[in-house]
Amino acid sequence: MRMILCAAAFLGVLQAAAPSFYKDVLPVLQNHCQECHRKGEIAPMPLVTYEQTRPWAKSIREAVLLKKMPPWFADQANSHFANNRALSQKQIEILTNWADQGAPAGNRADAPAPRAFIDGWRMGQPDQVIEMAQEFHIPATGDVKYQYIPVAMNFTEDKWIEAAEVRPGNRSAVHHILVYVREPGSDFVKGPPPESILETAPPDHSHAPPADSTGILEVGGPAGAAMMTLYVPGGEYLRLEPGQAMLIKKGSDLIFQIHYTTSGQPKVDRSKIGLRFAKQPPASRVVFLGLTNRTMRIAPGAANYLVTCETTLPEAVRLISILPHMHVRGKAFELRAVYPDGRTEVLLNVPRYDFNWQLNYYLDKPRLLPKGTRLENSSWFDNSPNNPQNPNPAVEVFWGEQTWEEMDTAFLSLELPPSLTPEKLVELAAPKVTRSAIPESTNPAQ
Ligand code: HEC
Incomplete structure (x- = not known):
């Protein structure tokens, strides 16, 4: 009898400690997961509602225990990063205990207000959006060469940029986009485009570095074009503090270096960039x-x-x-x-x-x-x-x-x-x- 009482009391404690979706789990998902796990973003499934999250409880448990999710790779012992998305030990316990204890919903009234996201732009509303002039057609198969696509800006005066976000037109075909600034006078990507968009031969592993190559602190990428920002899965948009900005000289164009991947079906992409200008020179x-x-x-x-x-x-x-x-x-x-x-x-x-x-x-x-x-x-x-x-x-x-x-x-x-x-x-x-x-x-x- 005493044993049974003890067990009952113990169960009572467990129940009191069981985290619920609305009260405990949802705040963690909002702050650490939904930037990617919501409709239209890069993760394969949204983790916004209870109904969407419940079937994933066991995989969430695995992913956070193995530190596969959220993606963050800096050593935590010496972490001093503004965009640190790692979970604390306590947050990991909330998610794992919730999964272990049957992933209960709890009381809807405990839910925090939904996190507001501006659809499409993580940077907030851009002052200007610039798109690729034409769609790019990705074939069904083959290795597509890195594409260097000029995107005209037509600025008639120097501009200071305090935020920039590059968005792929077709996430399932775009692996990454690097954005370079081609200043007036540069002949970066001025020649005729290559005849084929596909890699024709297997990658050549046999070349040595050019004789004059050195280790360098370099202004940027190919032909000295400075890199402005990039799109990579899980990456950040360019976000600067007040008083800081990047200079884009008048007459410059952007070059999108895009790595497309094929998937068995032909696809179409038209990627774009959003810019926010500094109100005054920084x-x-x-x-x-x-x-x-x-x-x-x-x-x-x-x-x-x-x-x-x-x-x-x-x-x-x-x-x-x-x-x-x-x-x-x-x-x-x-x-x-x-x-x-x-x-x-x-x-x-x-x-x-x-x-x-x-x-x-x-x-x-x-x-x-x-x-x-x-x-x-x-x-x-x-x-x-x-x-x-x-x-x-x-x-x-x-x-x-x-x-x-x-x-x-x-x-x-x-x-x-x-x-x-x-x-x-x-x-x-x-x-x-x-x-x-x-x-x-x-x-x-x-
Ligand atoms: C920066 C974007 C990003 C963030 C933040 C993020 N995820 Fe993910 N997640 C992804 C992507 C992309 C995938 C699919 C590709 C992969 O598994 O690497 C994924 C996959 C998963 C999977 C499936 C793993 C599997 O093994 O199939 C789970 C579960 C998951 N995420 C949970 C979470 C949880 C929980 C959080 C927050 C604590 C989180 N993710 C935060 C982008 C993100």
Whole structure:
């Protein structure tokens, strides 16, 4: 009898502690999941109502326990990011306990107000929307070459941009979009388009890096065109603080570099970008620079190949965000600042890099990097057969923009003092690269 009473009391406690959908689970979904798990966004199913969420209770449990969801890869021990979407231990327990205890609805009256999303634009209403002039037709099969599509802006005066969001026209066909600014006078993407949109030969693995290639702090992408923003699954739109903005010179055009994927059916895409302009010229100019080592040669089969690159800042700048960019052999990433007083700070540590999620990590507030600060970028690659995403472990891998090549780029958004242009910064920074100095090395975070 006493046993039964005890058991009943214990069950009572359990019941009291059982989280309910409306009271406990929904607030977590609203703040950490619905940005992607709602109609029209990238996740395969909405997690907005009880009816939509209930069938997924067990997979939600798995996904949050394994930290597959929400996608966020920065080491939590040293997390200081404004857009941190990781769940706290308590939030993980709410979701797992709810699933374990039959995923009850609870009382609808406990539900928080629905989170308001502006349909289509995460940045809020843009001042101007610019679309590709024509639809692009994606064939049913084959590997489509990266497309470089000019998108005219027709600005007759210089413009300052404080927010930009690029939206694919057809999410099921667009893998990513990088947006470059082509300034007047540049001949980037001015030649005739390639005859075929498809990759004709299997990817050529045999080329070595060009003789003059160096590791560099670079203003941008191909032909010196500066990158403005990008669309990647789970990525952020470009969002700057008041007083910060990006300069788009009059007469510039945008180039959309689009990676289309085929799916067995022909598809059509017309992607676009939304822009918000600063109301007045900002106190400081924001630029997007890449710190990268183009001399990399990743040995065949190497499971933990380290590529490093460093640069010393010739002037004080503020660091706004860090976007580590590697391809399918990317394994781990770290960016450190070594300050003039000798102190070292890990700015971002990604112990488990995942090519499918190209996240931009925004610092909680822009970090002042004084003149003389050394930035050190370490990227680890897995070119072994144990990497399930590796297309070919038998080849040596060089720097290149295609996914079967590799990149080790830390894309940094930096706030420059008015006296400094990005070109001047790059010229003065005198970056130094180490050509695979330590071929096999262990990520300190692992
Ligand atoms: C940045 C966008 C994004 C956020 C935020 C996000 N998800 Fe997802 N989720 C996705 C996408 C895309 C997929 C499908 C592709 C995949 O599984 O990687 C997915 C898949 C899933 C799946 C299916 C996994 C499977 O194994 O099939 C579950 C469950 C899930 N998400 C739960 C959540 C929960 C719970 C949250 C919040 C705590 C969350 N997601 C936050 C984008 C997101």
